Amino acid sequence: MTQRTGSADLPLHGGRVPKWLGDRMTRLGALMTEAIVQHYGRDEFLRRLASPFWFQSFGAVMGMDWHSSGITTSVIGALKRGLTPLSSELGIHVCGGRGAQSRKTPVELASIGDRVGIDGLALATTSRLVAKVDSAAVQDGFDLYLHGFIVSDDAKWVVIQQGMNDDRRQARRYHWLSEGLTSFVDSPHAAIEGRDQGQIVNLADRRAVRSREGQLDLLSCLGPDKIVREVRALEAQSGPKEASAIDVQPMLPHLVLPHHHDVRQTDVNMRRLHGNLAAAADCGPVDFESLLLTPGVGARTVRALAMVAEVVHGAPYRFSDPARFSLAHGGKDRHPFPVPVKVYDETINVMKSAVRKGRLGRDEELQALKRLDDQSRKIERYVTGPDLKEIVAGEFDDSAWFGGRSIFGWEPPPGGDARSWSKSTKI
16 A cells, blocks of 8 residues: 655745746656666656655756746646657656646546557546545645646556645645555555645545544434534534544655745755766766767766756655755756756757667666766765855856856846857856
C-alpha cells in the first residue's frame, strides 16, 4: 500500500509562462524524461513524478519559478506537449491539465485504452474516483483546479492534482501512484503537499475506516434528519478532547516553500551547490568537449548540465532543496536571475545528442552526464566556494552575454552599449 511521502507549502502565483520559455521547457522535459526511461525504465519515471520534492526540482531546473504553485501547471503542460509525439515510442501518455483540460481526462484515457489495448474505461473511472477522494473525502479547504493523469502502456499510472485556497493564497498538490495501491479510501496518497490548515477532514485515511462504515450504517438506519439531531445532542454533551497518541499521524518529511520569490542562501544546500560547480569546472569540460564534441559547449553550459544530470540520476534525498536547481537556468521572473537562453539551448542540444545516440545503443554521452553527477557527489564533501550572493551577482553580470531573458524582456549589456561589450568565455 502506498504511503504519503511528505508535504510542502506552495504559495499561489499568477501569470503565464511565456512562449519562448514554454517551448524550451517542452523540449528539455521530454529529453530528460527519455533519458530517465532509457537508464531506469518507465516505472522509475512514474515513481519520480509521485515525489513532491523531485517534481519541484524538475520544474525548477527547467526555468520555472522555483517555489510557486505554477510549477505544477507548467510541468504537466510541458510534459503533455513534449511526450505526446513520443507516446508510441516511450509508452507514456499524459492526460488532463488545468480547468477544462482536466475534465477531458476520462475521454483521453478511453481513447488511449482503445489505441494501446488497456482498459481505458477502468482508467477513466479511476480518474474520476481520484478527483472525488481529494475533493470530497479529503476536505482540507482547497478546491481542485488541476488534474494530470500520466499512464504507461502497461496501465501503471501516476496522478498529480492541485487545489487552491484563494483566501490564504496557497495551493496544495496531491500525488497518487498506482504501484502498491490496494484501496482508494485507505491512505492511498503517495504524497500530499501544502501548509497544515488546522483540522482537516480526511476520510481517505486508514484510521477513518470505522467512520466510513459508521456513516453508511447511520444513513441506512436513521436517515439524514435524525443524524442531524444526534450530532447536535453530542456536541452539547461533549467538549474538545485531546487526541490520543494512536491518533497522531507520524511526522513526515516536510518541504517548506516560502513566499519570498528571491533565492536565499538558507534555501540552498551550499555544499551540494559547490559540488555541482566544482564538478563542472574540474571534469566537465574534459568529458563534454572531448567526448560530446558539441560546438559552443563551455563551462557555463556544463554547470547547467551538472544540475540536469542530478535530476536525471540523483537519489531521492538529493532533492530536499529544490531552490538549488533554479541555478541551472534561472527563472522567468528574474529569480534567481534571468533565464540564460543561450545556455538553455546548448543544454537542450547536448541532451538531444545524448538521447538520440542512446536510442541506438550508444550511451557514451549519457554516461558522461552520469559521471558529472557522480563527480558532484564525490567532491562536495570537501569542496568550498563563493556564497550564493556572489554566484547570483556573477550571473547577472554575464546575463546579457548568456542571452538573459525574463518576462520583462532581454537583459541589456553592462553600460547599455552592446557595441563596446564582448566576452571570450564559451557559453
